[in-house]
Amino acid sequence: MQSTLSTRFGVARSATRNAGARRAVVQPVRAAAATDDLGFKMMRKGVKEAAKETILSPRFYTTDFDEMDEIFNLEKNPNLPMAELEAMLSEFRKDYNQKHFVRNDGFAEAAEAIQGPMRKIFIEFLERSCTAEFSGFLLYKELGRRLQKSNPVVAEIFTLLARDEARHAGFINKALSDFNLALDLGFLTKNRTYTFFQPKYIIYATYLSEKIGYWRYISIYRHLQRNPDNQLYPMFEYFENWCQDENRHGDFLTAILKARPELLNGWEARMWSRFFCLSVYITMYLNDHSRASFYGALGLNTTQFNRHVILETNNSTARVFPEVPDIEAPGFWDRMDRMVGYNTKLAEIGASDAPAALKTLQKLPLFERIFAECVQLFFMPTKRAGSLDIEGAAGVLY
Amino acid sequence: MAAPQRAHSVTAPQVGPVCSPRSVAAHAKGAIKPMESTFTQFNLVDKTKKLNWVALLANAEFFFNDAQNEQIAENLRERVRYLTEKGEEVEMLFVCEPEWLERLFPEEAKKLRRPAVALLCPDQSWMTFMRIRLDRVIEVKLPNMSAEEVAVSTQQVPKFPPPANWTAPYKPYAWGWWERFML
Numbered sequence: 253m254q255s256t257l258s259t260r261f262g263v264a265r266s267a268t269r270n271a272g273a274r275r276a277v278v279q280p281v282r283a284a285a286a287t288d289d290l291g292f293k294m295m296r297k298g299v300k301e302a303a304k305e306t307i308l309s310p311r312f313y314t315t316d317f318d319e320m321d322e323i324f325n326l327e328k329n330p331n332l333p334m335a336e337l338e339a340m341l342s343e344f345r346k347d348y349n350q351k352h353f354v355r356n357d358g359f360a361e362a363a364e365a366i367q368g369p370m371r372k373i374f375i376e377f378l379e380r381s382c383t384a385e386f387s388g389f390l391l392y393k394e395l396g397r398r399l400q401k402s403n404p405v406v407a408e409i410f411t412l413l414a415r416d417e418a419r420h421a422g423f424i425n426k427a428l429s430d431f432n433l434a435l436d437l438g439f440l441t442k443n444r445t446y447t448f449f450q451p452k453y454i455i456y457a458t459y460l461s462e463k464i465g466y467w468r469y470i471s472i473y474r475h476l477q478r479n480p481d482n483q484l485y486p487m488f489e490y491f492e493n494w495c496q497d498e499n500r501h502g503d504f505l506t507a508i509l510k511a512r513p514e515l516l517n518g519w520e521a522r523m524w525s526r527f528f529c530l531s532v533y534i535t536m537y538l539n540d541h542s543r544a545s546f547y548g549a550l551g552l553n554t555t556q557f558n559r560h561v562i563l564e565t566n567n568s569t570a571r572v573f574p575e576v577p578d579i580e581a582p583g584f585w586d587r588m589d590r591m592v593g594y595n596t597k598l599a600e601i602g603a604s605d606a607p608a609a610l611k612t613l614q615k616l617p618l619f620e621r622i623f624a625e626c627v628q629l630f631f632m633p634t635k636r637a638g639s640l641d642i643e644g645a646a647g648v649l650y
Numbered sequence: 651m652a653a654p655q656r657a658h659s660v661t662a663p664q665v666g667p668v669c670s671p672r673s674v675a676a677h678a679k680g681a682i683k684p685m686e687s688t689f690t691q692f693n694l695v696d697k698t699k700k701l702n703w704v705a706l707l708a709n710a711e712f713f714f715n716d717a718q719n720e721q722i723a724e725n726l727r728e729r730v731r732y733l734t735e736k737g738e739e740v741e742m743l744f745v746c747e748p749e750w751l752e753r754l755f756p757e758e759a760k761k762l763r764r765p766a767v768a769l770l771c772p773d774q775s776w777m778t779f780m781r782i783r784l785d786r787v788i789e790v791k792l793p794n795m796s797a798e799e800v801a802v803s804t805q806q807v808p809k810f811p812p813p814a815n816w817t818a819p820y821k822p823y824a825w826g827w828w829e830r831f832m833l
Binding site for chain 2: 557
């Protein structure tokens with residue numbers, strides 16, 4: 253697996269080679285350097301050690317592949333409605349973005365121009381994005397492999413999803429090389445913690461991460477389209493076509509859920525819909541607010557950007573999940589904003605010089621507050637939602 | 651929040667403000683073109699050719715005045731690019747208040763807010779994909795009709811103002827981006 257990955261992504265080695273020419277200017281080589289100029293820990297020369305995993309980091313997912321096989325096995329489920337899935341397959345086979353991810357010559361120059369504290373934040377943004385895309389690749393690739401015999405259509409779609417994610421991750425990793433860094437994705441594959449979810453929950457979680465990914469990228473893109481002076485890095489030029497992939501992946505997962513409506517029916521499905529929506533929205537809100545200067549540099553107001561992305565992701569999600577949070581309910585954003593406050597205090601404590609034990613003690617009440625806000629958000633008003641094909645369209649005015 | 655202005659269309663190009671003092675890589679600055687100018691030039695399908703059309707029906711504001719559905723413009727542009735690269739004709743049409751709506755689909759017509767709009771295309775699998783995406787649309791079929799016949803409209807798309815509750819950190823697309831898909 254690792255050799256395949258190295259070939260596919262040109263992981264690390266080629267990046268190091270490319271970086272060599274500019275290293276003398278940008279990043280002086282140090283003997284046995286454990287950290288670079290920006291304070292990043294290095295695995296080896298030019299290869300960045302992955303950021304520490306926290307509860308808010310992009311996750312690597314795994315699932316029960318045998319149970320997934322049970323869900324899609326055509327011999328065991330001869331009546332599985334395949335029309336929508338076959339239509340999705342024909343969309344993925346078109347490979348709209350086959351020729352899209354070709355770097356233009358602006359990347360290196362733009363990377364040089366990003367200096368100071370922004371450089372560190374930018375690298376973190378690229379690393380998080382690369383990790384998230386790569387995590388999708390690993391999961392989809394494995395699903396494609398496991399379902400090959402039992403449901404060739406679904407298996408091929410998963411493999412084509414993996415194709416897209418691999419392209420995205422490789423493109424970002426190449427961009428990192430302009431900053432004289434790369435992620436060792438092979439190493440990550442072997443050493444990162446994998447979060448286990450049952451198949452139906454992994455479908456909810458990946459659906460949301462695809463759709464929120466779409467709304468994040470397209471909102472940045474459209475903002476830059478209308479405000480060209482804020483365009484400071486060429487990667488954003490690729491976002492529009494790029495995020496069509498994410499959006500389509502989400503639609504495939506919609507088709508999956510509609511093909512097995514028991515994944516959408518019942519109180520348990522509604523509870524989990526609510527849970528996953530909130531987890532994804534809270535994670536993004538806290539993550540982005542702790543990096544507000546990044547969005548500020550693009551001319552975006554982090555709060556407005558986040559609320560818009562969450563609102564539209566929620567609207568998209570309401571077209572398939574049986575229940576979504578009512579994010580316009582009074583008090584919803586107050587709770588979210590209070591959590592941002594607690595999270596900021598946590599970061600301040602983390603950065604202080606206090607002894608580790610004292611820090612833990614200082615952090616405890618803040619964790620308790622965040623947890624309490626999460627629980628209260630869970631019990632706030634929700635909206636019944638879902639695809640009209642599943643929920644019925646009686647009385648609906650289109 | 652006050653209702654935003656629309657993005658300027660390409661026929662009325664906006665002169666951007668003076669460049670900010672921030673260091674901006676010359677290549678990147680302004681490299682993202684206005685949406686309205688990035689549609690590939692294309693030829694619409696032969697107007698007289700009989701085709702089996704699939705239509706997705708909803709009200710006009712759903713298609714053209716909803717932040718959630720600005721993605722339809724992206725889907726159409728993507729498909730235009732794809733078909734043009736393959737040297738094929740573009741066969742997606744928009745029709746506002748189609749002449750055939752009440753005549754052929756009186757029951758469906760009752761379920762639609764007006765004015766209604768139809769998105770038409772003979773490619774069933776692409777339309778299935780669009781229906782999964784949009785969900786809140788009615789699918790109907792119009793077999794063996796020419797583009798000329800299905801495109802007969804009885805009303806123009808109203809000049810609706812941008813949505814009052816616009817939350818996006820960007821302006822809505824310029825009114826009329828869909829006109830290139832009308833006969």
